[in-house]
Amino acid sequence: MKWAEVAIEAEARKTDLVAACFYDAGATGVVLEDLPDGRVTVRAYLPDDDELDGRLAAFRAGIEELAAADGFDAAACPVTVQHVQDSDWENNWKAYFHTQRIGKHFVIQPTWETYTPLAGDVVLRLDPESAFGTGTHPTTAMCLRALESMVRGGETVFDVGTGSGVLAIAAAKLGAGRVVAKDYARASAEVAAKNVAENGVGDVVETGVSDLLATFDGKAELIVANIIADIIIRLFDELDEHLAPHGRLLASGIIDERVKDVTEAAVAHGFVLEDMYTDTGWAAMVLKRVSE
Secondary structure: OEEEEEEEEEEHHHHHHHHHHHHHOOOOOOEEEEOOOOEEEEEEEEEOOOOHHHHHHHHHHHHHHHHHHHOOOHHHOOEEEEEEEHHHHHHHHHHHOOOEEEOOOEEEEEOOOOOOOOOOOEEEEEOOHHHOOOOOOHHHHHHHHHHHHHOOOOOEEEEEOOOOOHHHHHHHHOOOOEEEEEEOOHHHHHHHHHHHHHOOOOOOEEEEEOOOOOOOOOOEEEEEEEOOHHHHHHHHHHHHHHEEEEEEEEEEEEEHHHHHHHHHHHHHOOEEEEEEEEEOOEEEEEEEEOOO
């Protein structure tokens, strides 16, 4: 199958909005590459089929709308498109994704590399395929570090927008009793299921498709959402039904400039900021209810 690699450079504070434009155009995920000048390259892959022109038009229209609303020059953010084969895409990913240690115990190991675990290592074997969740981007790495202290064993964890399933697998390997990991994109949910099986945690982790928490059953002590600020703000409307008393929301994928917006939405829904992790312009927020 052929794919179109679509990329655009933008200010870091616009990253989540540009990502939303990609999702609206049908992308199942985005790649973020920090540039030396403080800007970010946002990249996604779209099927190179009869619908590509329409998807590209929708993406460009979204960028134009964003530019008009936010007061920046869309012409200064040109969109580039390259056509690649499946094998090209796979090899490009493998060239940049290598075994990496994150936090105190986690080791992210691509399935095509070998690694001999050390004492205390929690190894997460991943092939992100089209889901792009390598676990090494600051937004995911912060979640992994937070999970090391938040998962104490036996709890229920919901992973919203699971991508490759890396955070769900991490929670399971830390001892969570039940993990539900779902994504809006069916392709990502399928990738997550493969990675769950690869890591031998299929008895703990359930995967599937969901628009935010729509198809999640029950309540969780911990809900993880590594998405973008605008979608996290939408998520607050669904927490009453799915977050257990004394539960916590771990929200990531938030650029520094949007922390204020997420905090305001949290306060409006009765939450306060309990803890926050920051890394190279990104933030992960641990939120709890005011009454707890």
